[in-house]
Amino acid sequence: MNCTELRDHYELYALGLAEDPERAEIRAHLDRGCEVCMAEMKRAREMAALLGGSSASVAPSPKLRRRILASVGVEQRAFGWTPFLAGSTIMCLAAAFYFGGREWDFSREVLKLREESRAQIIELTRLNEAFALMNGADTTVTTFGEKTPKPKGRLFYNPSMGALLIASNLPQAPTGKAYELWLIPKAKSASPVRAGMFQSQSDGTVMHMMHGPIDANTTAAVAVTMEVDTGVDAPTGTPMIVAPLAPSLQ
Amino acid sequence: MLLLPILLAFRAAEADAALVVRLQRREPQALAELYDRYGRIAYSLILRIVRDTGIAEDLVQETFLRIWNRVQAFDAQRGAVGPWLLAVARNRAIDYLRSAAGRERNSVEFEETDRPSLYTDMEPGILASDKARVVKAAIEKLSAQQRQVIELAYFEGLSQSEMAARMGQPLGTVKTWVRAALKTLRDELGAQAVSA
Numbered sequence: 288m289n290c291t292e293l294r295d296h297y298e299l300y301a302l303g304l305a306e307d308p309e310r311a312e313i314r315a316h317l318d319r320g321c322e323v324c325m326a327e328m329k330r331a332r333e334m335a336a337l338l339g340g341s342s343a344s345v346a347p348s349p350k351l352r353r354r355i356l357a358s359v360g361v362e363q364r365a366f367g368w369t370p371f372l373a374g375s376t377i378m379c380l381a382a383a384f385y386f387g388g389r390e391w392d393f394s395r396e397v398l399k400l401r402e403e404s405r406a407q408i409i410e411l412t413r414l415n416e417a418f419a420l421m422n423g424a425d426t427t428v429t430t431f432g433e434k435t436p437k438p439k440g441r442l443f444y445n446p447s448m449g450a451l452l453i454a455s456n457l458p459q460a461p462t463g464k465a466y467e468l469w470l471i472p473k474a475k476s477a478s479p480v481r482a483g484m485f486q487s488q489s490d491g492t493v494m495h496m497m498h499g500p501i502d503a504n505t506t507a508a509v510a511v512t513m514e515v516d517t518g519v520d521a522p523t524g525t526p527m528i529v530a531p532l533a534p535s536l537q
Numbered sequence: 538m539l540l541l542p543i544l545l546a547f548r549a550a551e552a553d554a555a556l557v558v559r560l561q562r563r564e565p566q567a568l569a570e571l572y573d574r575y576g577r578i579a580y581s582l583i584l585r586i587v588r589d590t591g592i593a594e595d596l597v598q599e600t601f602l603r604i605w606n607r608v609q610a611f612d613a614q615r616g617a618v619g620p621w622l623l624a625v626a627r628n629r630a631i632d633y634l635r636s637a638a639g640r641e642r643n644s645v646e647f648e649e650t651d652r653p654s655l656y657t658d659m660e661p662g663i664l665a666s667d668k669a670r671v672v673k674a675a676i677e678k679l680s681a682q683q684r685q686v687i688e689l690a691y692f693e694g695l696s697q698s699e700m701a702a703r704m705g706q707p708l709g710t711v712k713t714w715v716r717a718a719l720k721t722l723r724d725e726l727g728a729q730a731v732s733a
Contacts, residue, residue, distance in 0.1 A: 298719040302690045303631070304697055334719075334726055336620035337672040338691050339582045339627055347580040351594045352572055355601045361565040 288312040290323040297324070301331035416496055420448045431530040432456075438491075442509055442530035449497045450509060454528060457487040457511075465516040468497065471508040471529070479510065484518055506532050553618050560608045568605055575619055576601075579626040586630035586692050596633060600626045631694030675725035683718035686711060 293313055299305040300313045316324035420426060423445040432439030432454075440454030452468070460466060465486055469479035485495040497509075511528035556574070559567035579600055584593040603625050604618075611618065676684060682704075689695045689703065697715060701708040 295716060295719075298723065299715070303694060304690050304715065306697070330723075332620055332624065334722060335627075335691070336617075336623050337669075337726060338687070339623040340578055340669050341672045341676065342578075342581040342585040344577060345581045345584050346577055347594055347597060348590075351580070351597060352569070352576065354594075355572055355576075355598050356565060356569055358598060358602055359565050359568055359605055361569070 290316065290321065290327070293324065294327070297327040297331040298334060301328065301335045413494070413496065416498075417443075417451050417494060420445050420451050420496065423448055427533050429531050429534050431528055438528055440493075440528070440530075442532070444501065444503070444532050446503060447500050449499050450501055450532070452493065452495045452497070452509065452511075452528075452530070454487075454493045454511075456491050457493050457527070458491055459487055459489060460513055460516075463516055464513055465518075466493075466511050466527075467514045467518055467522070468495065469510045469512065469522055469526075470497075470501065470506045471510050472505055473507045474505070477505075479522055480506075481518065481520070482509070484514075484516070501532065503532050508532055554614055557608060557611055557618055560605065561611070568601065571604070571618070571622075572601060575622050578619075579622060582623060583626050583630040586627065586694075587633055592633065593630075596629045597626065599629050603629075627691070634694055672722075672726065675722050678725055679718050679721055680714075682714045683721065686714045687718045687722070690715065 288309070293309060293316065296305050296309040296313060300310060305313065313324060313328070317328060421443050425447065426443055426445040429442050429444070430440070431442065437456030438454050439456060440452065443451040443453070457466070465484045467484050468482040470482050471479050482497050483495065485493060487493040508529055508531045510522070510526040510530075512522040512524050512526050514523060553574075556567055556570055560571065576597065580593055580597050583596045583600070584590065587593050587596065600622065604622055611621070676687070679687065685704070686700055689700045690697075695703060697711050698708055700706075700715075701711040704711065
């Protein structure tokens with residue numbers, strides 16, 4: 288066949304649709320370098336390429352590029368490690384955040400327990416001191432408030448250790464107020480001496496200790512008034528409790 | 538403005554030629570650049586044929602390896618690496634379809650794509666996006682039957698006899714549609730090339 292007879296078969300050949308004998312003829316022409324057929328085939332292949340390029344564009348996965356390059360021995364180490372490093376960093380940050388938070392929680396818990404322990408030690412010390420005073424050989428006990436509905440209680444007095452006031456029915460002082468203890472001197476001309484401040488418990492009980500020696504020769508009684516919570520130099524109201532220091536004085 | 542597409546096409550051809558020279562020197566980075574330039578279009582074509590993303594990626598990998606292994610026979614100054622790569626991509630995909638369907642492989646086509654020297658002196662920048670618009674416009678001028686036979690031939694690799702069986706039409710009718718479709722495409726694309 289000559290090139291003219293093959294004219295309608297070049298595109299078929301380029302698309303793989305040519306059939307023998309035209310297919311074999313075109314191939315033979317191309318093999319012997321026929322310039323007419325080479326030019327026609329170039330045009331036919333251009334058309335096939337155009338058809339191939341007309342497909343809707345779709346992006347392959349980013350992994351495909353790495354796969355292809357790896358298959359010819361190109362290792363994209365820096366890029367390949369990036370996701371691993373990024374993942375590790377995120378995990379480390381999450382762990383640091385988590386354990387940091389846990390450590391902070393633990394710290395708070397330890398601090399709270401330490402505060403509770405300190406309060407318990409203080410309370411235990413107070414009780415020990417109170418028991419020591421109550422069990423002291425020289426300790427005397429007086430009661431007060433027995434004839435009135437409230438408040439009432441006992442005063443334990445030890446000349447060398449001090450005095451312990453235990454009372455009930457003593458209402459909680461309102462905000463800004465507190466109870467103040469006074470040592471009432473025997474001498475009429477002398478003024479009451481400040482002996483500390485305290486608050487009663489929510490159930491109206493109180494246990495308050497006055498540390499240090501108290502001279503029973505000069506002190507007649509212990510009194511309690513409600514004052515401002517910063518304290519005052521002299522009692523301003525009627526005493527809510529007046530307890531003689533020693534039974535002999537009752 | 539008319540000179541702009543020509544200048545862009547000329548630059549694309551120059552860049553392709555330099556890239557082929559680097560591929561022939563076995564520079565792996567050149568393969569990376571070839572993929573960046575033609576990977577998406579090859580994947581799109583193969584995916585349209587096989588309709589499976591995993592298989593399409595395998596076939597794209599085969600295509601680029603085949604180019605890498607056969608590039609020494611390519612004429613860097615006269616060659617058109619894009620059309621050659623697309624021809625290889627299409628043949629890999631059609632071969633997969635034929636194997637999967639138990640159909641005969643087209644050995645002539647495979648020999649053709651193994652001869653890159655045949656892909657020379659083509660129009661520079663033939664795969665530029667403006668060309669895709671031109672060919673789409675040309676395809677739209679085909680009748681429904683003509684468009685179907687072109688798609689069955691190009692994207693499914695069916696012979697004319699297989700198309701006749703698939704469409705339930707006489708072989709002669711199918712051949713008439715194929716020839717008419719190819720003539721329309723030839724005329725439309727030729728006219729566009731002249732007007733460009």
